[in-house]
Amino acid sequence: MIGSDGDRAVDDRAVEAVAVEVEAAGRVFNAGTSRQVDALVDVDLVVGPGEFVSLIGPSGCGKSTLLRLVANLIEPTTGTVRVNGKSAAEARLAQDYGMAFQQAGLFEWRSVAKNVELPLELKGWDKAQRRQRAMEMLELVRLADFAEHRPWQLSGGMQQRVAIARALASHPSLLLMDEPFGALDEMTREHMQAELLRICGAARTSVVFVTHSIPEAVYLSDRVVVMSPRPGRITHVIDIGLGTERDTDTREDPAFYTKVTEVREALRGFQVDDVADAVREVVDG
Amino acid sequence: MNAGRVVRSVWPPIVFGVAFLGLWELAVVVFDWKPYFLPKPSSIWSAFVDNVSSIHSAAAYSGGNALVGLVVGTVLGVAMSFLLMRFRLLNDMISPLAVGLNAIPIIVMVAVFNIMFAITSVTPRRLMVTLVVYFIVLINVAKGLRQVEPTHMELLRSFAATPSQVLRKARVPNAVPYLFTALKIAAPVAVITAFVAEYFGGAQDGLGQRITSNLASSRNAVAWAYVLGACVLGLAFYLVSSVLEGITNKKRGIVPGGGTR
Numbered sequence: 370m371i372g373s374d375g376d377r378a379v380d381d382r383a384v385e386a387v388a389v390e391v392e393a394a395g396r397v398f399n400a401g402t403s404r405q406v407d408a409l410v411d412v413d414l415v416v417g418p419g420e421f422v423s424l425i426g427p428s429g430c431g432k433s434t435l436l437r438l439v440a441n442l443i444e445p446t447t448g449t450v451r452v453n454g455k456s457a458a459e460a461r462l463a464q465d466y467g468m469a470f471q472q473a474g475l476f477e478w479r480s481v482a483k484n485v486e487l488p489l490e491l492k493g494w495d496k497a498q499r500r501q502r503a504m505e506m507l508e509l510v511r512l513a514d515f516a517e518h519r520p521w522q523l524s525g526g527m528q529q530r531v532a533i534a535r536a537l538a539s540h541p542s543l544l545l546m547d548e549p550f551g552a553l554d555e556m557t558r559e560h561m562q563a564e565l566l567r568i569c570g571a572a573r574t575s576v577v578f579v580t581h582s583i584p585e586a587v588y589l590s591d592r593v594v595v596m597s598p599r600p601g602r603i604t605h606v607i608d609i610g611l612g613t614e615r616d617t618d619t620r621e622d623p624a625f626y627t628k629v630t631e632v633r634e635a636l637r638g639f640q641v642d643d644v645a646d647a648v649r650e651v652v653d654g
Numbered sequence: 655m656n657a658g659r660v661v662r663s664v665w666p667p668i669v670f671g672v673a674f675l676g677l678w679e680l681a682v683v684v685f686d687w688k689p690y691f692l693p694k695p696s697s698i699w700s701a702f703v704d705n706v707s708s709i710h711s712a713a714a715y716s717g718g719n720a721l722v723g724l725v726v727g728t729v730l731g732v733a734m735s736f737l738l739m740r741f742r743l744l745n746d747m748i749s750p751l752a753v754g755l756n757a758i759p760i761i762v763m764v765a766v767f768n769i770m771f772a773i774t775s776v777t778p779r780r781l782m783v784t785l786v787v788y789f790i791v792l793i794n795v796a797k798g799l800r801q802v803e804p805t806h807m808e809l810l811r812s813f814a815a816t817p818s819q820v821l822r823k824a825r826v827p828n829a830v831p832y833l834f835t836a837l838k839i840a841a842p843v844a845v846i847t848a849f850v851a852e853y854f855g856g857a858q859d860g861l862g863q864r865i866t867s868n869l870a871s872s873r874n875a876v877a878w879a880y881v882l883g884a885c886v887l888g889l890a891f892y893l894v895s896s897v898l899e900g901i902t903n904k905k906r907g908i909v910p911g912g913g914t915r
Contacts, residue, residue, distance in 0.1 A: 440812055461814055468812040474805035478827045487823065488813045545812075 387454070388543050388575035389416035389439055394448030396434050396601075407600035408434040412448070414594065414603065418542070419573040421566075423586035423593045425632065431601020432579045433547055439577060440468055440545050453542060464492060466543040467536030471551045473528035475520035475535075482507065482516035485535045492539060506534035509568055526557035533565065537572070544569065544576045551581065559620070562588055566615060583636070587611075587628045588620060595635040605635040693875040702879035708864075709883040716860040717887050719776055720848035723783020724840060724891075730784070731791025732833065738792075739799045739825070749796065756789045761847060764854045779851040779860075786847045790840040791833070798832025799825045834899040841891040849884055861887070 391414040398406045409431040416422050424432040437443045438450050441457035452460035460466060467488070475484045482503045489499035507513045510530040512523075520528055529549055536544055550558045562585060569576055580586050586593045587609055595605040609628050611619055619625055675695045681687070682694045689697070702709065738745040763785065767778035802824045810820050852862030861884045868877035 442808055442811055461812065464814055466812070468809065470805050470808065472803075472805045474803065474809050476806065476824070476827070478830070491810075491813050491815050491819055491823070 387415055388418055388420065388452065389414065389577060390449075390451040391415070391435070391439065392449045392451075394435075394438055394445045394450055396431070396438060396443065397446045400446070409438070409445075410600040410602050412601075412603055416543075416575055416577060419575055421569065421576045421578065421589055421591045423578045423580055423590040424596060425580055425583065425586045425593055426596030426601075426636065427598055429598040429601070430596040431598070432596050434601060435596075436545055436547055436577060436579050440466065464488060464539050465541055466545050467539065467541040468545045469529070469532045469536045469547070469549045471548040473520070473525075473532040475528055475531055477520050479520075480516065481512065481518050481520065481523070481531050484520065484531055485538050487535060488539050502538055503534075506538050507531075509537070509571075510534045510564065524557075526553050526561060529553065529561060530564070533568070537568065537574070540572070542573075542575060544574050546576065547579045548581065549578075550585065558582075558585070559617075563616070565589065570613065583629055583632050584620070584625075587625060587632060588615065593628075593632050595632060607631055607635060689874050690872055693878055697875040698878040698882065701873075701875040702882055705876060705879055709861075709880060712859060712861045712864050712880065713883050713887045716848045716852070716862065716884075717845070717891075719779045719851075719860070720783055720844040720887075720891065722776075723780045723848065724787050724837075724844040726780070727784040727787025727840070727844075728791050728833075728837065731788045731836070732795055734788075734792050735796035735799055735829075738796050739821075745796075752789055752792055756793060760786060760789075761850055764851045768854055768856060773856045776857070778854075778856065779848060782851045783844045783847045787840045787844050790843065791836045794832045794836035794839075795829050798829030802828050831899075831902055834895070834902050837895045838892070838899050841895040842888050845884075845888045845891050 391412055394409060394412045395407070396409040398404075398408050412431075412435060414422075414435070424435060426432050434443070438445050439452060439457060441450070441452075441461040450457040453465045455463070455465070475481075476487070479487070482500065485503040485506050486499045489502060494502075504513060504516065507516055510533055512527060512530055512534070515523060515527065515531075520531065523531065532549070533544075536546075550561050553561060565576075566589060568574075576589075578586070578589060588611075590609050593607045593609060594603055595607065596602065597604045607628070611622070611624060611628070678692075679695050682692060693701075734748075738748060761782065764778060764782045767781050771777040771781070802820075806824050806828075807820070810824060815823065849860070849862035849865075852860040853866060857863070858867065861880050864880045865877050865884070868874070868880065
């Protein structure tokens with residue numbers, strides 16, 4: 370008993386220390402062939418506990434690859450990835466993180482509640498427990514009334530909230546999100562951003578968030594990591610510091626605009642090159 | 655679907671069908687077509703009524719063969735698709751063959767089966783139906799087991815799901831609509847195969863055999879009455895499988911004609 374409490378204390382300290390630690394990580398696809406792609410080169414990234422970090426950059430900059438390395442969905446070619454003080458693989462097997470994608474990815478043959486229960490079911494929780502947790506999670510995303518609905522009866526925004534509830538169901542300390550609001554309209558999107566901040570603030574969840582949208586990254590994040598393509602790497606890290614209380618007024622705040630501009634400037638330099646590269650590729654090839 | 659819409663969608667084919675039969679009847683009388691060329695619908699109908707009990711038993715025989723073949727073929731097809739799913743090498747060897755075999759008119763195998771097994775038994779005919787159904791089910795269900803949405807696969811990996819959990823939670827449920835699609839295709843094909851298999855000789859019990867033997871003895875109206883019985887049987891198989899498919903689609907919110915609600 371004492372032993373296990375001791376272990377947990379150690380675990381908690383590890384979690385408090387750092388959520389994600391990426392060191393000199395690189396990833397090459399199709400190595401040694403003519404189609405070799407250096408998706409990611411020499412990336413260092415540390416995400417603290419409760420911190421919200423966005424990865425932003427043009428297509429092909431490796432932001433999704435970086436997220437998948439953290440999630441252990443793919444392995445790094447070089448360097449190391451640690452999550453909650455464990456290797457990425459151990460963290461995945463322990464379900465230390467929850468994940469959400471651009472597609473809600475709900476299982477259409479399961480009810481909304483059953484979708485949220487899925488990670489708990491895979492962990493072997495008993496039925497009553499997982500139903501109770503699923504209902505708590507649906508309460509959190511304000512969809513408790515839709516527990517018995519089928520996914521296709523819900524709007525896109527609602528489906529995405531179910532996906533977030535599912536990602537959070539096992540109370541992970543880390544949330545990994547790959548453009549989760551990319552397919553939503555602007556109004557729903559802003560509403561979802563506010564909801565996400567509320568949910569993660571309440572649970573002190575660390576978040577790594579991949580996005581294409583500059584205002585989204587600035588609004589949500591403590592830090593914005595700007596990446597560039599060919600090869601995929603981190604070029605700028607911008608501290609945002611808009612405070613913990615963010616609402617619709619935040620979006621009209623001069624400080625918000627200043628940060629949006631700063632991120633845009635950071636993105637601009639290589640985006641022009643990137644377009645030129647793309648044009649050259651088309652012309653040459 | 656409300657009553658008004660049912661009526662609206664049902665009357666055009668009924669009117670057309672009745673008009674068609676009327677013209678057919680009229681044409682036979684006006685042009686004085688001989689019964690061996692084309693009997694009147696009214697005489698086909700009276701032949702049907704006169705022979706209803708033997709049509710019924712012939713339909714039961716052919717339908718029985720089709721049903722046995724359909725069930726056995728489905729079970730074997732599903733079992734094989736799981737094996738192919740489990741063993742990649744097996745899949746790489748067999749899948750292209752299965753697709754290729756499905757494209758050839760495999761019905762000609764009946765003649766071979768008739769020699770391999772007792773021609774008067776039901777075995778060659780049932781085996782033929784089984785074989786045809788087997789490939790349809792195998793190809794579709796294997797596709798359903800394999801083509802799981804990439805997002806679902808990444809999610810399950812992120813949840814540290816074991817291969818058997820991936821099978822139970824994603825692959826099998828994903829394959830269910832594919833199975834019903836396969837059944838919807840296979841059911842009428844099973845009936846057709848059962849009839850055609852009878853044209854290669856053997857016992858005189860089925861609809862196909864009765865059609866040929868009645869034509870041979872110039873009892874054309876009776877032969878047509880058996881054709882009518884065959885139509886009804888094929889339709890029955892198709893309807894049952896479509897109803898089954900409709901039930902699963904409704905649960906998943908799939909609208910007939912593709913897409914989701």
